[in-house]
Amino acid sequence: MNKIILTLLMMLSAFTSYSQEQKDRILYIVDNIPVVDTPKEDEQPVENDIDKLEIVTDFEKIKSLGYEGKIDKIIIITTKAYSARPDDVKGIPSSKMMTKTNGLCYYKNAAQPYSGKFIDYFFNGKVQGDGVLKNGKIEGIRTVYYPNGNKRYFYTYSDGIENGQSEEYFINGKLKQKGSFVNKKEEGLWQVFYSTGKLKRESNFIANKQILSKDEKKFYELFSKGASFMKEGDYFSAIKKFDDALKINMSYADVYFYRGTSKLNTFDFDQSIADFDQAIILEPLYMEAISNRAFARLRKYEFKDAKTLSKSREITIMAAKDVVPIPKEDLDKICADLKLGYELGDRKPMVIDAMKRYCK
CATH class of the missing domain: 3.90.930.1 (Outer Surface Protein A; domain 3)
Structure with missing residues (x-):
């Protein structure tokens, strides 16, 4: 039943859901509330959360619920938490x-x-x-x-x-x-x-x-300018600004994260990992730094001996390998970071894809 409930909910993409395999227009109602947005995985009811599950296909009942002509099937879920409420x-x-x-x-x-x-x-x-x-x-x-x-x-x-x-x-x-x-x-x-x-x-x-004090103004000015360079794809200029910012304040996790991400984009994987390490020491729940550290380690192997397709002063394009062999020690670190990043809320497709490919 656990898998059935999750499958039903994950099918939803809007107030009504049209399946490619069937023509039924399906409405989900959880605890008397029509579901509009697809629930995140950690918000979905699992088997132990469910008190009742009813699938309504009878036309008259659908009509009595106010969905005549709009819905072919209603899936009604009542959670145990709802049933227990006064x-x-x-x-x-x-x-x-x-x-x-x-x-x-x-x-x-x-x-x-x-x-x-x-x-x-x-x-x-x-x-x-x-x-x-x-x-x-x-x-x-x-x-x-x-x-x-x-x-x-x-x-x-x-x-x-x-x-x-x-x-x-x-x-x-x-x-x-x-x-x-x-x-x-x-x-x-x-x-x-x-x-x-x-x-x-x-x-x-x-x-x-x-x-702000004079030093604080200068720090945030350098940090902001570095972030702007990074957004523009000028990672080397960004790194220089972050270097200068850290001379003023060495205990600001975001600077290490941004500099680490810039270094990741310049294929300086070891130094990128070192910056993410420092960001995570300062903030152990830094979701983005945790995920990016996993990819810095992963890219280090995917781009090892990779062929350079084109190169300019601003950007280098390289051909990465697909699934590559990774030593167990590093693979364990990669998967631990991907899992923690996911648990903290990083559900980007690239995170999920990496977990499927490397962390079976």
Whole structure:
């Protein structure tokens, strides 16, 4: 049953799904909520999450549910978490069942904007977020959670606008960032942390202006210029700017990540790995650095003895080999990084493809 549920949900690409192998128009309803977006893998219900599964093909029942002429089949999933909720909690609507018109939320096309509490859920029945709407706008604290149940962030709102304290968290529950807004603008002290608990940076905002020291201004100017060069594909110029930035601040993980990525694009794989190592030492949950480190190790073997197709001052094009033999020690490191990157949320096709090819 586990595989059946996952297959059914993964088929979905929109509110209605058309299969290439069949003409049925299928609608999925999970805990009374029509599914609009394809759920991520860690949000999908598995066998232990499911209380009931009903497949509706009867025309009259489809008509009674309000989908006459639109749907050929409805798959209704009820999670155990939903079944266990008290009736008063079940009665609290989800924002996913609301429409937004002129910036205001309406529940089931009601004449007046919605006022009251709302709770959103993942497709496995776990709480995704909650808050309060007043006359169709967010009011008070809006909280969002990770699939593992840990708090992801909360923001404080007034009349739908960020006003007050906010905090963001890493997936392990550690504080990531905190600060306050006044009319959607940062105000006062803002602090950003690594998942280790170490302070990454802090800034003061006064009258919508960020107050920085001379060294801080120079650091961020160099970092920004390096990022611009990198975006333009001028990786050697980018590396020089990142080198200069690190002379000012050697404890900023993002600089190592960006420089490592630039070196990866210049085929300097060993130095690229060294930069990703440093970024991950500073931030152990740095998803992008973890994934890129895997590819730096992987490309080191895929491009070993590779043929150069063309070369200029700005760019070198080489022909990579397909699946290549990799020593077990490095292959274990590659697969460990790919797996961790995936678990942290990196679901890019290249990550999934590499896992399939090398990490069976």
